Amino acid sequence: xxxxxxxxxxxxxxxxxxxxxxxxxxxxxxxxxxxxxxxxxxxxxxxxxxxxxxxxxxxxxxxxxxxxxxxxxxxxxxxxxxxxxxxxxxxxxxxxxxxxxxxxxxxxxxxxxxxxxxxxxxxxxxxxxxxxxxxxxxxxxxxxxxxxxxxxxxxxxxxxxxxxxxxxxxxxxxxxxxxxxxxxxxxxxxxxxxxxxxxxxxxxxxxxxxxxxxxxxxxxxxxxxxxxxxxxxxxxxxxxxxxxxxxxxxxxxxxxxxxxxxxxxxxxxxxxxxxxxxxxxxxxxxxxxxxxxxxxxxxxxxxxxxxxxxxxxxxxxxxxx
Amino acid sequence: xxxxxxxxxxxxxxxxxxxxxxxxxxxxxxxxxxxxxxxxxxxxxxxxxxxxxxxxxxxxxxxxxxxxxxxxxxxxxxxxxxxxxxxxxxxxxxxxxxxxxxxxx
Numbered sequence: 001x002x003x004x005x006x007x008x009x010x011x012x013x014x015x016x017x018x019x020x021x022x023x024x025x026x027x028x029x030x031x032x033x034x035x036x037x038x039x040x041x042x043x044x045x046x047x048x049x050x051x052x053x054x055x056x057x058x059x060x061x062x063x064x065x066x067x068x069x070x071x072x073x074x075x076x077x078x079x080x081x082x083x084x085x086x087x088x089x090x091x092x093x094x095x096x097x098x099x100x101x102x103x104x105x106x107x108x109x110x111x112x113x114x115x116x117x118x119x120x121x122x123x124x125x126x127x128x129x130x131x132x133x134x135x136x137x138x139x140x141x142x143x144x145x146x147x148x149x150x151x152x153x154x155x156x157x158x159x160x161x162x163x164x165x166x167x168x169x170x171x172x173x174x175x176x177x178x179x180x181x182x183x184x185x186x187x188x189x190x191x192x193x194x195x196x197x198x199x200x201x202x203x204x205x206x207x208x209x210x211x212x213x214x215x216x217x218x219x220x221x222x223x224x225x226x227x228x229x230x231x232x233x234x235x236x237x238x239x240x241x242x243x244x245x246x247x248x249x250x251x252x253x254x255x256x257x258x259x260x261x262x263x264x265x266x267x268x269x270x271x272x273x274x275x276x277x278x279x280x281x282x283x284x285x286x287x288x289x290x291x292x293x294x295x296x297x298x299x300x301x302x303x304x305x306x307x308x309x310x311x312x313x314x315x316x317x318x319x320x321x
Numbered sequence: 322x323x324x325x326x327x328x329x330x331x332x333x334x335x336x337x338x339x340x341x342x343x344x345x346x347x348x349x350x351x352x353x354x355x356x357x358x359x360x361x362x363x364x365x366x367x368x369x370x371x372x373x374x375x376x377x378x379x380x381x382x383x384x385x386x387x388x389x390x391x392x393x394x395x396x397x398x399x400x401x402x403x404x405x406x407x408x409x410x411x412x413x414x415x416x417x418x419x420x421x422x423x424x425x426x
Contacts, residue, residue, distance in 0.1 A: 029396055035388050035410065050395070137349050139387070180331040190383060191332025192339060192349075210349065210383070211332060224421045231424055265424075278337065286424050 003078035004109045006052035006065065014066065018057060025053040051106045061114055068113070078109065111172075135198035135207035142191075143214045144181055146221060146228075146250045149275050152183035157211070161198070179211065184277030186226060187215040221250055226281025228274045233290040234258055247285050249273060256285060264289045336380040343368075343376050350386040359400040360389055365407060 007014055010024045029050070030036065034043040056062045072078055142157050159175045177196065185191065190210045197207025215223055222229040232247055242260035246253050249270070256268060266287045274281025294300045333339060347354055358373070360366045365385065368376035385407065392403040 026397070033392070033395060035391055036406070046395075134348075137351065139351075182331055182334060185332075185334055186336075188384060189337075190335040190380075192335050193330065193332055208349070210335065212384075222421045222424070224418050227422075229421060229424065267422075284422075288424075 001078050001108050001112065003068075003072035003076045004052075004107065005069075006055050007069075009048050009052035010056070012056075014069070018059070021053070021056050025049060025057070029053075047106075051110050054106070055110060055114065065113065132202035132204040133200065134204040135200040137207040137210060138197040139210045139212065141214050142179065142181070142211045143216050144185070145216050146218045146223065148181050149185055149215065150183060150250050153181045155179050155181055159209075177209075181213075184226075184275055184280075185213050186275060186277070187213060187223060189213050218250075220248065223275070226275040226277060226279065227284065228281060229284045229286055231288055232256075232268075232285040233288050234262070236289055236291065239263065239287065239289050249283055258287070262287055334380075335383055339380045341378040341380075341382060343373050343378075346378050346382060346386065349383055350390065352386065352390055356390065356393075356400065357386065360386060360404070363400060363404040365389060365400075365404045 007016070010021060010028065012021055012024045016024075029046065032042045032046040032049060034046055037046075054061075055065055138159075138161065140157065140159055142155060144153060144155065147153075148155075156176055156178050159177060160172050161175055165171075177193075179191070179193065181191070190212050193209040193211065195206045196209035199206045220230050228250060230248060232245075234243070234245065237243075238245065238258055239262045240260065242262075243258045244255055245258060247256040251273070254270070254273075256270075258268070264287065268285045268287065270283040270285070272280045273283035292299070294303050341349060343354060343357060346357060350357075354373075357366065361368065361376075366378060366382055368378045368382075370376040388410075389400065389403045389407055392398050392406050393400055396402075398406065
């Protein structure tokens, strides 16, 4: 386990006030919040920021952390000394952590320092604990490839779930879960796996597990809902005269007829060849016209002959498709 | 730390095959009724039915609620602020979809 420099994460000084820490957190949180920032890595960065904020904004935790920080630097190997926290008592601020929805994933470093103090307590946030309350529903993400959506797939996912014993003590448990991904599933959709959430209390049923689908980007395809787009380069003569060419699709290459007189940006639709489903999507090949280089004199003459054949062509005047 | 392995069977696509009652929606999104009522009040959610006791929410509602709650909690926006951001995110999604169709990204 490595020591984490929470001050560096938030870009504040060890001497910064709680207000300065709050301001730095808010600014960074807006910038990196995964619902607002779709860049890869934003979600991890946001988690780091949220964790640093959670550690520093609570004066008790900050004092304990500062005490350790005097002896460690960012990235240094770190083991909490036995009994290091005996002088501190964390009152916890359940409900305020970003994990209030049960999907926070603070680092081992945080957990080793503060345990679950920042988390909602107990299996049901305390609200429905005891008796025969059903288990809570859990959420996780699963990343799939485009072809998994075309064909369906079997995936083994790893989950780290807190499990609570009868006295309410939580331990983290690794769970391997084999999941059948139904074909036709789309980016951002959720799969419900009945009974795979948290166990219930007493005789109550367990909760459900919801998996959010993340589609791994796959060049050269672009996915928009159920429709799939692929750019297809053609030569000027293929576009003008028509041709049959080989086009890539997520299901393999197909022969595609380019109609004569096609222009730049023309979309050729392959109906029903997008993502499958109740309403299957379409596949669109978007034509781009590639111009050959003219290095040799023969090639330059060909362009000159081309120009001569189109004396009235003005590319600056709208060349309607 | 222990480890176990199990087969969860086939997943049901929430957006296409599931509708939620108010209680089911609260459980699935890990929130209380008050938050869902506030989202209905802002017009973010539009259940069918005459009142909370027989409201029915369609599958995509789950994602909307979870995004709204993340925004409301993580950025301290409250439900009304989250509602505005959701509208803007919807506009961004429409524009991005146009860009994808046009081949710009």
